[in-house]
Amino acid sequence: MNKGMIMDSEDRIERTVDIYISAEAVRDMKDKKDTEDFNTTKTQTPQHTGSDGVNIRSSRAAVVCLVLLCVFLLTAVIVLCVTFTQERQQIITKITNLAEERDQLLTNNMNLTQEREQLLTNNMNLTQEREQLLTNNKNLTQERNQLLTNILNVTKERDQLKSEKNELQKLFAGGWKCHQSSLYFLSSEKKSWSGSRKYCTDKKADLISINNQEEQDFVKNISGGKLVWIGLTDTDVEGTWKWVDRSNMNFRNWKGLQK
Known part of the structure; x- marks a missing residue:
């Protein structure tokens, strides 16, 4: 978008140069015509006074046209300068906005990078906690199995003691x-x-x-x-x-x- 705006500005500058060149060409033509009119007036005989009045009026009309053309060209140059200045300011403003957007994007990218690192750290911590929980669960399972085995052994010993007690009671009774x-x-x-x-x-x-x-x-x-x-x-x-x-x-x- 900035490239297109710059190209438009360059085209307008070229057009302004063309207008200046055209004005120089018109001025040269006017000077040439005045010289020719002067030479013609100088060589004419005094008996052609009607033609001199026509030539003077033509020269005056040309001068008026030239003045009007200069005013038009000056107005066009002023308009082009104002337009160029406005467009230049707009380009500078857009460049400033783009720079700010770039800085904002860089800041957002840095924040996202920090959040990513934090998430990776949290994920690693959760993985370690999971491994610890799995280890604890394994240990608890082994302890539970050991307790079940101990309970089974104690139950057998209890039954054995009960049997021995019954035998002893029989013996005592005997x-x-x-x-x-x-x-x-x-x-x-x-x-x-x-x-x-x-x-x-x-x-x-x-x-x-x-x-x-x-x-x-x-x-x-x-x-x-x-x-x-x-x-x-x-x-x-x-x-x-x-x-x-x-x-x-x-x-x-x-x-x-x-x-």
Whole structure:
């Protein structure tokens, strides 16, 4: 658009130059005509006075036309100058507006670039948060599975304990006694040492091994002072007494009991 306006201005300047050239041509023609009229008047004889009046009137008409033409040309030049000045001002204004628009576009582009960088940063942060959440979710899933496994194991242990409790309750109901995490059973049947041990092993137990005074007192209490078989034997080496669980005899205060 600016290029077209500049071309129009150049065309008008060329037209102005053409008008100036035409005015110079008319002036030259006038000077030439005046010279010819002067020469003609000078060579004419005094008897041609009527022709002189016609020539003078023609010259005056030419001068009037020339003056009018000059006024027209001057008016045209003034109009063209004013038009050129206005168009020049319009071009300068448009150039200024375009410069401002360019600066505004540059500012907008910079703002958009900053917003883009901010969006990229936010996207990277969200991606990192997503990865962290996925990792946390994986860890929580593993912990949940571990807890489920622990619950399953605890449930099995609970069921096992319940079963053992029921068995113990049955044993207690059958005459078994508990002391220091051990179970004791006092049979009312009278058997030999070997028969008593077989009786115990059939019940997945064995004859008692006494290792401290507290256990000695407990056995005396449940036996009511009766003689009972204890698990001492020298079957491996005669004269060397050991408990049936293969442990050495370190406690000897089992007076009143039978071996």
